Amino acid sequence: MSDEPDFRCPVCRAAQTLRETCRRCQADLSLVVRAHRRLAYLKQQQRAQALARGDGQCDPQLAAELRWLAPSR
Ligand SMILES: [Zn+2]
Incomplete structure (x- = not known):
């Protein structure tokens, strides 16, 4: 992990x-933190499942949740 800014406050x-x-406006970003942790977990699960099957295919439910959490990715 680095201290590089990798996130923008959705408020300010x-x-x-x-x-x-938020360091500037003190907005409560705990839900954003949780969504990011969930996203990291889902991506890891997706990789592990694809590896286990050896086919590189996404679980449709995981893929849908990933799209919902991070539609731009
Ligand atoms: Zn802010």
Whole structure:
């Protein structure tokens, strides 16, 4: 992990590392933190499942949740 800003507050757009409270406007970002953790977990699950099957195919439910959490990716 680095301290490079990799996240922008959805309220004030301040670049910062992801944390539970915005450093500038003090917005509560705990839901954003949880969504990011969930996303990382889902991506890891997706990779593990694809490897286990050896076919590189996404689980449709996991793929749908990934799209919902991160539609731009
Ligand atoms: Zn903010």
